[in-house]
Amino acid sequence: MIFPSHTPDTKKATQSFYIGNIAGGLVMVTLILLGILVLGPYYSQITMFPSYELGRRIDVGNFLQGIEVVIAILWFITLFFKLCIYFYATLLGFANVFHIKDYKLFSFPVALIMITLSLIVYPSVSYQKDWDTKTWIPYSLLVGILYPLFLLIAGFIQNKKRRSSNG
Amino acid sequence: MLGVLGLLIVCTLVIWFEVPKLRHKKAKKELWLFYTVLAIGMVVSICKALGLNVPNPSDLSAAIFKPISIFLFHLLS
Numbered sequence: 001m002i003f004p005s006h007t008p009d010t011k012k013a014t015q016s017f018y019i020g021n022i023a024g025g026l027v028m029v030t031l032i033l034l035g036i037l038v039l040g041p042y043y044s045q046i047t048m049f050p051s052y053e054l055g056r057r058i059d060v061g062n063f064l065q066g067i068e069v070v071i072a073i074l075w076f077i078t079l080f081f082k083l084c085i086y087f088y089a090t091l092l093g094f095a096n097v098f099h100i101k102d103y104k105l106f107s108f109p110v111a112l113i114m115i116t117l118s119l120i121v122y123p124s125v126s127y128q129k130d131w132d133t134k135t136w137i138p139y140s141l142l143v144g145i146l147y148p149l150f151l152l153i154a155g156f157i158q159n160k161k162r163r164s165s166n167g
Numbered sequence: 168m169l170g171v172l173g174l175l176i177v178c179t180l181v182i183w184f185e186v187p188k189l190r191h192k193k194a195k196k197e198l199w200l201f202y203t204v205l206a207i208g209m210v211v212s213i214c215k216a217l218g219l220n221v222p223n224p225s226d227l228s229a230a231i232f233k234p235i236s237i238f239l240f241h242l243l244s
Contacts, residue, residue: 106204112208116208116221121225131229134233137236
């Protein structure tokens with residue numbers, strides 16, 4: 001967990017967290033609204049990447065065309081940052097588990113594993129869709145709700161024990 | 168074969184870059200851990216490069232969460 005354990009300035013981090021969440025939500029709402037208004041509900045349901053399809057349809061007077069290239073470049077940039085954050089979190093977690101101070105040490109071997117995993121994990125798009133619909137929901141329930149709740153309860157009990165032993 | 172050769176070159180480069188720093192710091196635990204992780208990565212990637220069947224970790228999680236997902240789909244349908 002990068003936030004809030006690895007952010008020194010908690011107040012600023014909270015502010016950025018809210019701003020990022022609201023901005024991301026706004027972009028999401030606009031994209032969904034545009035998708036439904038332009039493509040229609042059925043077509044935006046069956047296409048895998050509605051934003052790409054939206055970019056393909058932009059045509060201003062036979063002059064301004066091919067905006068899908070811009071969207072593809074935007075995808076590259078955003079995926080790069082997403083990958084950076086996930087990789088950083090992986091390294092931090094790895095260093096935390098083995099009690100190592102310098103997390104940069106393992107970037108090469110972990111990157112080697114990660115590149116190979118990227119080829120293995122999703123063999124095909126249909127496998128990805130199947131996994132996302134069937135496994136992702138219980139998995140995210142476990143990681144997103146049950147695990148933080150468990151940690152919260154454990155911390156609460158530990159805090160109470162410490163307070164009762166002190167006082 | 169070419170892929171395996173490239174991987175070995177990458178492995179030697181990684182060792183050449185990282186290990187002297189660790190040796191200099193005399194961090195024995197870190198060195199062991201580094202070699203273990205590198206060995207795991209090398210084994211998996213060489214198996215993949217040779218076209219061997221590498222087990223998929225998402226298959227494992229799919230098998231673990233299958234009963235819960237069946238239950239959830241039963242609730243929703």
